[in-house]
Amino acid sequence: MSATKTICFANNKGGSGKSTTCANVGYSLSTLGKRVLLIDADMQMNLTLQFFDDEQSLEMAKSQKNIYVGIVEQRDLSDFARATEYENLDLIPSSTLMSGIEFQLFTKWQREFILREGLKKIKESGKYDYILIDAPPTLGCWAMNIMCASDFLVIPVEASPWGLFGLANMFEFYEQVKKISPSLELMGIAITKASERKNYFKQTIETLSSLENVRLFESIIRVDSNIEWSQDNSKPVMVYKKSSRAAGEYMEMAKEILKYADR
Numbered sequence: 001m002s003a004t005k006t007i008c009f010a011n012n013k014g015g016s017g018k019s020t021t022c023a024n025v026g027y028s029l030s031t032l033g034k035r036v037l038l039i040d041a042d043m044q045m046n047l048t049l050q051f052f053d054d055e056q057s058l059e060m061a062k063s064q065k066n067i068y069v070g071i072v073e074q075r076d077l078s079d080f081a082r083a084t085e086y087e088n089l090d091l092i093p094s095s096t097l098m099s100g101i102e103f104q105l106f107t108k109w110q111r112e113f114i115l116r117e118g119l120k121k122i123k124e125s126g127k128y129d130y131i132l133i134d135a136p137p138t139l140g141c142w143a144m145n146i147m148c149a150s151d152f153l154v155i156p157v158e159a160s161p162w163g164l165f166g167l168a169n170m171f172e173f174y175e176q177v178k179k180i181s182p183s184l185e186l187m188g189i190a191i192t193k194a195s196e197r198k199n200y201f202k203q204t205i206e207t208l209s210s211l212e213n214v215r216l217f218e219s220i221i222r223v224d225s226n227i228e229w230s231q232d233n234s235k236p237v238m239v240y241k242k243s244s245r246a247a248g249e250y251m252e253m254a255k256e257i258l259k260y261a262d263r
């Protein structure tokens, strides 16, 4: 495994907290002194919008240095990273054109490994301790690229009645990816948006705990409106409100991820 560790946040279920988790774990790791590169791999550009305002994000989406251009032109992504306003934290932005990425990949040779190739030089350079990738809510060739480029997979699951639906497909997909990228490891399931007032939360934990070979993160992210306000302000929740519950919970999760990845 290279010194740079790559973690993707993926789940085909939409709205499960992938982008929020990727952004806030990424920021937490950077404040712990880790050099972090975030990659927005979703056409919705939510990770990009978490750190840049609408105007800056649209400018990056139109530029020649976003993930879409990098993948379609099969470029080395080394100079695609933009500095955020935070120390130790860079980001490769996305583009709405990512909606057509499956079509673009279709005719390419070794199409599952294009992202892995694009990141090769960045990893070799040792510039970053962690690369965190925010995946879209799909399971296709692009999701396969993301997982094949990763050492670890984190699956954020929303503690809601529909949060677990489709998770079996996600596990099956992971097993398929492992056939062509055996080093990929499922780090765990991260429960997000848990509301203690509802029993779904406990039910979700019970159901997930009963699954074999699946590890649950101890840190759980509960519902906190500061998350939405922070996103409205294009800031990590720790910067928007340091004392918020979500800020503390995401810091705990980041420490848990560090402990696991550095073991």
Ligand SMILES: Nc1ncnc2c1ncn2[C@@H]1O[C@H](COP(=O)(O)OP(=O)(O)OP(=O)(O)O)[C@@H](O)[C@H]1O
Binding pocket: 013, 014, 015, 016, 017, 018, 019, 020, 021, 042, 044, 046, 135, 136, 137, 192, 193, 194, 221, 222, 223, 224, 225, 227, 228, 231, 246
């Ligand atoms: N802990 C939380 N408390 C309150 N709202 C949250 C929390 N986590 C996420 N949200 C909100 O839930 C929505 C979905 O979260 P997010 O965008 O992170 O999920 P996602 O899995 O990336 O979605 P998609 O599948 O569309 O990419 C967002 O509007 C976000 O603001």
Ligand SMILES: [Mg+2]
Binding pocket: 018, 019, 020, 042, 044, 046, 134, 135, 136
């Ligand atoms: Mg998202």
